[in-house]
Each structure stands twice: as C-alpha cells, then as structure tokens.
Amino acid sequence: MDGPNLVRRGAAAVLAAAICGGLSTLAPSAGRVEFAVAQRNGPSPSEAPEPARKPPPDCTRAKCVALTFDDGPAASTGELLDILAARRVKATFFLIGKNVAEYPELVRREHEAGHEIADHSYSHANLGRASKKKIVSELTRTQDAIRQASGVTPTMLRPPYGSTSRRLSEITREMGLAQVLWTVDPQDWDSRDTEDVERRVLAAAKPGYIVLMHDIHRTTVKAVPKIIDRLAAEGYVFVTVSELFGRRLTPGKEYVQLNSGEPQGLP
Structure with a gap:
C-alpha cells in the first residue's frame, strides 16, 4: 500500500508546483495591466501638475x-x-x-x-x-x-x-x-x-x-x-x-x- 500512496503524494506535489508556478507567471501580467490602466487614466488629482500661470503682456506693445x-x-x-x-x-x-x-x-x-x-x-x-x-x-x-x-x-x-x-x-x-x-x-x-x-x-x-x-x-x-x-x-x-x-x-x-x-x- 505504501507504493500507491507514494505515487499519489508525488502527483499532488507536482500538481501544487504547477499551480504555484502558474500563479507566479500570472502576477507580473496583472501588474502590467494595472500599470497600463494607470498610464491610460493619468496621475491622480493630487499628483496632477498645477497649470502654468500666463505671463503678463508686454504693455509697450499690447493695448x-x-x-x-x-x-x-x-x-x-x-x-x-x-x-x-x-x-x-x-x-x-x-x-x-x-x-x-x-x-x-x-x-x-x-x-x-x-x-x-x-x-x-x-x-x-x-x-x-x-x-x-x-x-x-x-x-x-x-x-x-x-x-x-x-x-x-x-x-x-x-x-x-x-x-x-x-x-x-x-x-x-x-x-x-x-x-x-x-x-x-x-x-x-x-x-x-x-x-x-x-x-x-x-x-x-x-x-x-x-x-x-x-x-x-x-x-x-x-x-x-x-x-x-x-x-x-x-x-x-x-x-x-x-x-x-x-x-x-x-x-x-x-x-x-x-x-x-x-x-x-x-x-
């Protein structure tokens, strides 16, 4: 009976390793998706740069x-x-x-x-x-x-x-x-x-x-x-x-x- 049990335990270990490996390969992809969304949406309002102030006119030329x-x-x-x-x-x-x-x-x-x-x-x-x-x-x-x-x-x-x-x-x-x-x-x-x-x-x-x-x-x-x-x-x-x-x-x-x-x- 020890033989079949060893086979089953080995198969389970292989399956677990495969699942973990799959998750590890998915994680970077998810991160890339989140980064792409952030790039598409732009910075948050708190990070957005303030609009530049328009310089005053040259009043020797302008009215x-x-x-x-x-x-x-x-x-x-x-x-x-x-x-x-x-x-x-x-x-x-x-x-x-x-x-x-x-x-x-x-x-x-x-x-x-x-x-x-x-x-x-x-x-x-x-x-x-x-x-x-x-x-x-x-x-x-x-x-x-x-x-x-x-x-x-x-x-x-x-x-x-x-x-x-x-x-x-x-x-x-x-x-x-x-x-x-x-x-x-x-x-x-x-x-x-x-x-x-x-x-x-x-x-x-x-x-x-x-x-x-x-x-x-x-x-x-x-x-x-x-x-x-x-x-x-x-x-x-x-x-x-x-x-x-x-x-x-x-x-x-x-x-x-x-x-x-x-x-x-x-x-």
Missing part, C-alpha cells in the same frame, strides 16, 4: 489698461470681485486702512484672486498737507492692517485726492512706496450714475492709461461689466499697475501712465 479701485474694501467689493473673476480680469485695489480692519476677509479674497493690493492711507487723509508724524502714522497703520489681513506688504501708495508733496515723496521713498496716480477719472464719487461712469471711462481710456474708480459705490461696480466688455472688444488687455510698467516701481516716485515703458511724473 494695456490698468483698472484701479479706491477707498475699499466695502460691502460692494464682493460683487466687484465676482465680476472680475467671471471675466478673468486682474485689478489694483488701493485700500483704506480702517476699512481693511473692518473687512479683512475681502482683502484676503482680493489677494487670493491675484489682484494687486496697495495703500491709500488709514483715514483718507490729505497726505500732501499733513505733517511728517501724521503721514508716517497713516501709512504705517495701513501697511500693518493690510499685512495682518493678507500677509502682503504693499509697495505702492495712492495719495488721497492725488495730494502729494516733497515731504510725502521723501517719506514714501524711505518706506519703499511708489506713488501711483491716474490718467482717467470718471468722477464716480460725484455723479453716482452708472451710465455716466461707463461713458466717461470708455471715452477717455487709451493704451497705457490708469483708470480710477471707487468700489465703495454700487453704481460704479455696476458699470464695470460694460466697461470691461467694451474695452476688451476693442482689443484692450487688463493688467495690474505693476504689470503695466513691467517692473517694480521706484519708491517715492510718482506714476501716472505708461509711455514707452517709462513713468510719467506730475508737473
């Missing part, structure tokens, strides 16, 4: 215009950010420090959306007529408020009322702030009329110009869609102030518009 908004943030700023996002337009916001303290979440949203953030004093003070102590206080408090809200330290100032002075130029140079004024002013703070704002901006805009508006006025915010759409139809490209000049601006210097890549100082 660039910089839309800028003063005195915010305010309740109407959120609506403006929605409008800009829908049209993929970047703008520059000159912020009032006390409003930054009231609406820090809007400042963060401006920064996260890729807009440029700048200083417009803490209380909309007339810096051109202010003492050195007043100027330093207004600018420092605003810089601190913006930095606390967004993590950004502005490198540009728009003096309220466009009021500047030799003293302000010296202080802004020391503080690393360029002075940015404007070329187009629809006086939206006065008319509070949406169609009037549209008409004035569209009539005055030219390549290299800086447009001044106020996002604290809903009538102005409502004018922005038509302004963007009409100018875009005419071939204009919308840029931030820094992109307009193609470089970081010189602290203390005054900028009004782009002219062959060079800043235009006030008379």
Whole structure:
C-alpha cells in the first residue's frame, strides 16, 4: 500500500508546483495591466501638475489698461470681485486702512484672486498737507492692517485726492512706496450714475492709461461689466499697475501712465 500512496503524494506535489508556478507567471501580467490602466487614466488629482500661470503682456506693445479701485474694501467689493473673476480680469485695489480692519476677509479674497493690493492711507487723509508724524502714522497703520489681513506688504501708495508733496515723496521713498496716480477719472464719487461712469471711462481710456474708480459705490461696480466688455472688444488687455510698467516701481516716485515703458511724473 505504501507504493500507491507514494505515487499519489508525488502527483499532488507536482500538481501544487504547477499551480504555484502558474500563479507566479500570472502576477507580473496583472501588474502590467494595472500599470497600463494607470498610464491610460493619468496621475491622480493630487499628483496632477498645477497649470502654468500666463505671463503678463508686454504693455509697450499690447493695448494695456490698468483698472484701479479706491477707498475699499466695502460691502460692494464682493460683487466687484465676482465680476472680475467671471471675466478673468486682474485689478489694483488701493485700500483704506480702517476699512481693511473692518473687512479683512475681502482683502484676503482680493489677494487670493491675484489682484494687486496697495495703500491709500488709514483715514483718507490729505497726505500732501499733513505733517511728517501724521503721514508716517497713516501709512504705517495701513501697511500693518493690510499685512495682518493678507500677509502682503504693499509697495505702492495712492495719495488721497492725488495730494502729494516733497515731504510725502521723501517719506514714501524711505518706506519703499511708489506713488501711483491716474490718467482717467470718471468722477464716480460725484455723479453716482452708472451710465455716466461707463461713458466717461470708455471715452477717455487709451493704451497705457490708469483708470480710477471707487468700489465703495454700487453704481460704479455696476458699470464695470460694460466697461470691461467694451474695452476688451476693442482689443484692450487688463493688467495690474505693476504689470503695466513691467517692473517694480521706484519708491517715492510718482506714476501716472505708461509711455514707452517709462513713468510719467506730475508737473
């Protein structure tokens, strides 16, 4: 009886070896199938590369215009950010420090959306007529408020009322702030009329110009869609102030518009 048992045990061993061998030959094939599926489907979302940011245009060649908004943030700023996002337009916001303290979440949203953030004093003070102590206080408090809200330290100032002075130029140079004024002013703070704002901006805009508006006025915010759409139809490209000049601006210097890549100082 030992003979047949030995034969049976030997046959079983051969069969087991054959099965194991078959599995070992299948395993690499399964791995190749999984790899092929992974290649076909591409990397997982967490591994997918981020899309490259489109470089800003050369504004000495393109029809660039910089839309800028003063005195915010305010309740109407959120609506403006929605409008800009829908049209993929970047703008520059000159912020009032006390409003930054009231609406820090809007400042963060401006920064996260890729807009440029700048200083417009803490209380909309007339810096051109202010003492050195007043100027330093207004600018420092605003810089601190913006930095606390967004993590950004502005490198540009728009003096309220466009009021500047030799003293302000010296202080802004020391503080690393360029002075940015404007070329187009629809006086939206006065008319509070949406169609009037549209008409004035569209009539005055030219390549290299800086447009001044106020996002604290809903009538102005409502004018922005038509302004963007009409100018875009005419071939204009919308840029931030820094992109307009193609470089970081010189602290203390005054900028009004782009002219062959060079800043235009006030008379």
